[in-house]
Amino acid sequence: MPYFNGDALRIDLHVAAGDKNVFARMTEVMVGNMEAPASQCGPTDDRTASTDVRTGRLLTIGCTAWLIADGRFVSAGHCVSSAGSANTVQFNVPPSLPNGTIQHPGPEDQYVVDDATRVFSNNGVGNYWGVFETLPNAQTGLTALQAQGASFNLVQNLGPATIRITGYGVDSGTANQTNQTHTGPNAGSSGTTMRYQTDTEGGNSGSPVIDEATGNAVGVHTHGGCSTTGGGNNSGTSTFNTAFWAQVGNTTGGDIDLTARARSRGSVNTVLLRWDPSDGGDMNVLRNNVVVQTTPDDGRTQDNLGSMTGTFTYKVCETDSSDCSNEVVVTLP
Incomplete structure (x- = not known):
């Protein structure tokens, strides 16, 4: 249910000729804190x-x-x-x-x-x-x-x-x-x-x-x-x-097993992620508890860090359930 500011709310219904059963229904109004x-x-x-x-x-x-x-x-x-x-x-x-x-x-x-x-x-x-x-x-x-x-x-x-x-x-x-x-x-x-x-x-x-x-x-x-x-x-x-x-x-850390491998080529750093099982749908990839990408749940993806270095903690979570993987720590010097 959305909330609105101000002391009035205007609702306009745009009805074409011949339209029937077009209406707005308000089930509840709440005001105050x-x-x-x-x-x-x-x-x-x-x-x-x-x-x-x-x-x-x-x-x-x-x-x-x-x-x-x-x-x-x-x-x-x-x-x-x-x-x-x-x-x-x-x-x-x-x-x-x-x-x-x-x-x-x-x-x-x-x-x-x-x-x-x-x-x-x-x-x-x-x-x-x-x-x-x-x-x-x-x-x-x-x-x-x-x-x-x-x-x-x-x-x-x-x-x-x-x-x-x-x-x-x-x-x-x-x-x-x-x-x-x-x-x-x-x-x-x-x-x-x-x-x-x-x-x-x-x-x-x-x-x-x-x-x-x-x-x-x-x-x-x-x-x-x-x-x-x-x-x-x-x-x-x-x-x-x-x-x-x-x-x-x-x-x-649930029933999804996650592994990670760091790779550096010149000044470009990449972390390769693999998990099992992969059963379709989508996965959120979290780096240091921040979602950095949403990817198909096909068991693999990579996180392109560019020139970023440091210690990173990864986890993957299914978008349609409460299932998440173990956490994996990767260090890029």
Whole structure:
């Protein structure tokens, strides 16, 4: 369902002579913003604007959702528990109006949630998560992963020293429910719960819990707990939650076996990729968690790096399922 800016929407029907049964049907109209309790750590809100293309704003509820390697989204349990509250993911969100009224991107940056794909748990801190898919964009025909070209890699790790939270929390003025980010210390994560003193606000529910050192996602932000006096901590569900990991863990290495071989000819570097099995359809090729090409699932492709050197991590994922390969690291000196 697309969202529009302004206080009026005009719909024109162009009907030719003799046409019958031409009509527009409006099933639901929603206005205003939804907010949740704040969870600021310390006396100041230290969030700053973010350009991370992997995080989107989930409406109507006003949460955050983020892309993983197979093209699905992760969010918090309550954000996706109702079809009426989770119907659209938006990217490239513009600034809000000075009074905080959220503004919407163009239809080409909005993706309708596929209601039948919602899987979630609402069972308290450490067992609170949601996963879902969106339909291809009605304007461009692209999936969200194809359009954004990047996704989060998920790992199991309770020990990151510094935690980053990125998402669409509420704020004052033009920053309200736009993409913002902040880092803070790990506050004793254990078991299925991540704990951290990182600024969040209502609307950050569903944000990725990111290991600042690696950029990997290690959980999903779900609950507040910090105070403006500096006590407490915010928390989320870690990837050590068995049911959550069963949903998302296979995106870092499933039943597809990938191998890679680097080749240099003069100043031109190429990485040759082979995988098995190959069963038709298309594959997304990810280099350092960014989709660099979509290619037929025929078991082989190559990534032309030109003069680029360094260490690159590769993975391939089927575009029509949740199946991804193992990761392969290639170094070109």
